[in-house]
Amino acid sequence: MVAVVVKRGLVLLFVLSILGVVGIAGLLNSSTIIKTSGQVVQGIKIPTGETAIRWRADLSRVAEDPKIEKMQGPVIIRTTNDYVSRWFCEDRVEEQRSTSTEFTLRCGADKRNFSLRQREVEFQPYDGVSPIAVVSDLEGDLDFFQEWARSLGVIDAQGNWSYGTGQLVIVGDVLDRGRYVYDLLWFIYHLEKQAADSGGAVHYLLGNHEQYAFSYEIKSVEAEHLWAIEQLRAYNQALAEDTVLGAWLRSKKVMLRLGSVLFTHGGISAQVLEQDLSINDFNNSHRAYLSGDNNIDDSLLVGGFSPTQYRGYAYGMDGYPEANQKLVDDTLDYYDVNYIVVGHSTQEELASKFQGRVYLVDSTLYVPKALVFESGEPVVHDIGVMRKDFEDAHTVEEPFDILNSKHWMAFLGVFLVPFLTL
Incomplete structure (x- = not known):
């Protein structure tokens, strides 16, 4: 039965x-x-x-029958003896090996020059007087970034550093949503060296979307970019430690202090403040986490309370309320700063909160404004350019x-x- x-x-x-x-x-x-x-x-x-x-x-x-309009990549891998560059061009993967750090890659009429570094750029100590230009959440939009930077005199018409001893702070989320993420990453990589050679600096802080790329969380990656990069290498491995961009990104900070200003992508939660860690110690812990150190407690390095993902300065979330003035004041006192600057949470206006002590700068989709610290004080400039969400105008059904x-x-x-x- x-x-x-x-x-x-x-x-x-x-x-x-x-x-x-x-x-x-x-x-x-x-x-x-x-x-x-x-x-x-x-x-x-x-x-x-x-x-x-x-x-x-x-x-x-x-x-x-793929036909990619522009070069995607390159992914450049360091080996013991040379550099292996792989990029997607039109309908195929291209590969080139070089024992030199200076070389050129081509895709049709597109010719790009690369100058790789054996070690990371060393920054001069901030003098407290030079201007600090701030931008966040560029999301693969190189065209906007160049327009934004030209409007403030950060780069010249040819895209070269022209800010002297000035400081540029990119407050996270260069990756995702846009189609030409690697174009933007390589531009920042080269601009960083130009800035250092002029006595200035480019400070690229990591955001939650950089962390997503390391952990293979690809929910916000643009479709054509994702497909093309995966023809070169698995998406998370395309930014592994043996790649030039992967090693470079893993060296970056999640928190930065310049003069009297603290920068981080999301914000400083009460839980992070309670850890009683200096900025340097926190950044070192995050680097160790990215390198796979199993002894690191990552509970406050990623997730809702971490500096890359906390949104309390903008609004409350499930699990925590909006930040209050006491938390902000305690943070200012602990890090001995006068201002905190964050991105991450999109705003319809570039404005300050908490008695003028916190600036939320992820507003370029809504207002043509930029924040610059001049002699340590915040000044909002009208720059006449705004960012747009990426959209493919020629999709096929x-x-x-x-x-x-x-x-x-x-x-x-x-x-x-x-x-x-x-």
Whole structure:
């Protein structure tokens, strides 16, 4: 009797599975595949009566006849004897080896010069007088960053450092959302050396999206960029310690003090303040965490209370209320500063809070303004340029073809991502 029940149960399960597959196939047959301009599958529009569900398919990493408009990458790997550069150009992966730190890479008419460093830039001590220009959350937008920097005199018309002994602070989240993240990273990498040679400095602080890239959390990576980089190397390994950019990023800080100003991406929570750690000690702990030190307690290095992810200066979140004046005053006293500057939480105005002591600068999507500290005091400049969210203006839509294996890979691949990224 038990055997009969089990057999009938298996038959029923099989029938239901077949009906389910047939039903899904029928639904998909009336669906639409959405591709980027470079033919990378971005999503699937599935009809549900009078509306439609947009099924996210970029995580499946599927492309049909790719034709990428601009160079993606390069990922440059340091080996014992040379540098291996890999980049995606149009419809193929290119590779070049060099024993020199100076070389040129090409993609069609695009020619890019690279000058690599054996060690990180050494910064001169801040003199307390030179201006400090601040920007955050650039999200792969090199064009905006260059316009922003030119408007303040940070770079010249050719994109070279022109700020003298001035300081540029990038308060995290250079990665994600935009398509040309590596273009921006390499530009900052080279600008940093130019600034140091002129007696100035570029300070690039890590944000939560840099941490996501290290841990393979790819929920905000633009579809075409993700697909192209993964042709070169697994996305998280593209910024591993054996790569030039990966080693460079892992050397960066999450907290910085210049004169009387403290900079960090998200903010300083009460939990971080209670750790009684100096800025230097905190940064060293974060570097050790990124290097895989298992003895490091990472509970306040990543997550909602960490300096890269705390949002309490802007508003309350699940688990904590909005910060109050006492927390801000205690933080100012502990780090012996007059001001705190953060990005991370998008604002519709570049303004201060907490009696003028905290500036939230992630406002470039809404106002054409920039914060500069002049002789240690904050000044808001109207610069006439604003950032825009990245949008592919030439996406392609076509019917879902149930006989097309790549269309099925785009749909089913989403379920396989957790296994593919283990």
